[in-house]
Structures are given as C-alpha cells and as structure tokens.
Amino acid sequence: MDLTNVYQNNYLVVVIFLLLGILLPVGALTAGRLLRPYKPRKEKYTTYESGIEPFHQSWIQFNVRYYLFALLFVIFDVETVFLYPWAVAYDKLGMFALIEMTVFIVMLAFGLLYAWRKKVLKWI
Amino acid sequence: MTGEVIAFFVLAIVAIMGGMLLLHLSNVVHMVVALVFTFLAIAGIFITLSAEFVAAVQVLIYSGAVTIIMLFGIMLTRHDDVSEKKQIKSSTLLAAGGVGAFFLLMFFAINGMSVSEPATNLHVDNTKRIGELLYTNYLIPFELISVLLLAALIGAIILAKRDDKQEEKP
Numbered sequence: 001m002d003l004t005n006v007y008q009n010n011y012l013v014v015v016i017f018l019l020l021g022i023l024l025p026v027g028a029l030t031a032g033r034l035l036r037p038y039k040p041r042k043e044k045y046t047t048y049e050s051g052i053e054p055f056h057q058s059w060i061q062f063n064v065r066y067y068l069f070a071l072l073f074v075i076f077d078v079e080t081v082f083l084y085p086w087a088v089a090y091d092k093l094g095m096f097a098l099i100e101m102t103v104f105i106v107m108l109a110f111g112l113l114y115a116w117r118k119k120v121l122k123w124i
Numbered sequence: 125m126t127g128e129v130i131a132f133f134v135l136a137i138v139a140i141m142g143g144m145l146l147l148h149l150s151n152v153v154h155m156v157v158a159l160v161f162t163f164l165a166i167a168g169i170f171i172t173l174s175a176e177f178v179a180a181v182q183v184l185i186y187s188g189a190v191t192i193i194m195l196f197g198i199m200l201t202r203h204d205d206v207s208e209k210k211q212i213k214s215s216t217l218l219a220a221g222g223v224g225a226f227f228l229l230m231f232f233a234i235n236g237m238s239v240s241e242p243a244t245n246l247h248v249d250n251t252k253r254i255g256e257l258l259y260t261n262y263l264i265p266f267e268l269i270s271v272l273l274l275a276a277l278i279g280a281i282i283l284a285k286r287d288d289k290q291e292e293k294p
Contacts, residue, residue: 073189
C-alpha cells in the first residue's frame, strides 16, 4: 500500500506544473490588462485594421476531403497506440510478436496504399 | 480526507461540468471544447487508478483524434445556427425522474458493494504487462482490430469518393 501512495505522490509535481502552466498566461494577461492604456476606437476592433473588411463567419462548411484526412489521422493514431506496449514488452515477446506486428502494420499499409491509389492523399 | 480523494473529486467535478456545458452551450464548437475537458478529466481519473497507459491512450485518442474527427464532422455540416432554448416539457420531467431513480439505484448499489483487498502493485511495469498480455493471450482480437481499422478506412474512402463523382457529373 505504501509503495502505491509514494508512487502516486510523484504526480504532485505534475499537478504543480499544470497549475503553473495555467497561472502563467492568466497572470501575464491580467498584468497586461492592468498596465496597458485603454483607449478603444471602432477601427481598432476590426480584424484587419488597415485591410479588407471581413465578412461572414470563419466557420464555413468544409469539403468531405478534409474529413478523410481526419479519419486517416485517427486510424494511424490507434495504430501508434498499439505499437507502444509492443515496444515496451519487446524483450519478452520475441519473434512471434514481431511477425504479428508486421501483419498488423502491413494490413494498415494496404489501407494507406488504397487511399493513395484513390487519390485521397492529394491536396487540392 | 486523503489527497487521492481530493484529486478524484476535483477531476470528477471537471468531468461532470464538461458534460453539463456540452449539453447547455449553444455553439457547437464550444460544445466540443467542453467535451475535451471531460476527456482530460477522465484521463486524470485513470492516473489516480494507476492506469497510466490507459490515461495516455485517453489523451491521445479521445482528446486528440476523436475531438478532431468531431470538429471535422461539425465542419461538414451547416453549423452557423445556434440551438434554441427549450421550454420545460413533460418529457423533461420524465427524464428528471429517470435520473433521480438512477441516482438512488447507483447510490444504494455502491453503498452495499464490498471491495476486496485493493491491489498494491498496479503501477509496476503496467505498460509492459499490457503488452505481454496483448501479444500472447489476446492476439486474435488484436489482429481483428487491424481488419476493423482497414474496413473503416476503406469504407470511408468509398463513401467520400462516390460523393466526388456525383459532383462531377452534372
């Protein structure tokens, strides 16, 4: 029981870094707000102060093509997750697991090849 | 109150707040950001359970990849209109009753649950042990996952490509 607690306490360092990471930008921006002069004018609040007037929202409807890129990302992200435990336990697993992992990667490489052949990877 | 309990409650509150904001925000993109907070809090809960590999997967897959695919899914649709505030209907009251009944059920079930001796060495080489089990005992599910991923990839490509050809014809 002691060992688990000691190990978990190491995460206090992580929590401290997390809090510092949140507090630093908050503190810096608050200090900036207090220190800077505040003289608002209508022109200052446009997106491009000396440029073209922006129109519409920036959140427009996207092409399906971008969704495929996101899906490719998810699939190869999952593949990466399976590589981690294999790499960590490689010494104990040996040759058979290497072959299994090769099958796994080749399987997904076929998918990538198919995507390539279908010109999904082409950026327009 | 131990630090573990405090950490659990903070993370649980962040997770529930994320879920509540997800339901109550009116802008779809803000909803996804609220969902990211829920995912990250759940990753933190996994860490308090000494399941670090699962926590890393949670951050990598859920708050990284799944969020991106949700955002792109939103970007595909028309999403410039905001949802309207709803009036309280009888269905809302029914749902509230269901939630209350579920809470009571869970409360009494967890209260009456007896926990056996908690495991003490969960944090020792947990990624390595996952690897050893996954590539010896659970090989076939692992290989099936590759087939599943391949099917998802090819299916998505076929669907999206068919849309392209229909656009070209007229």
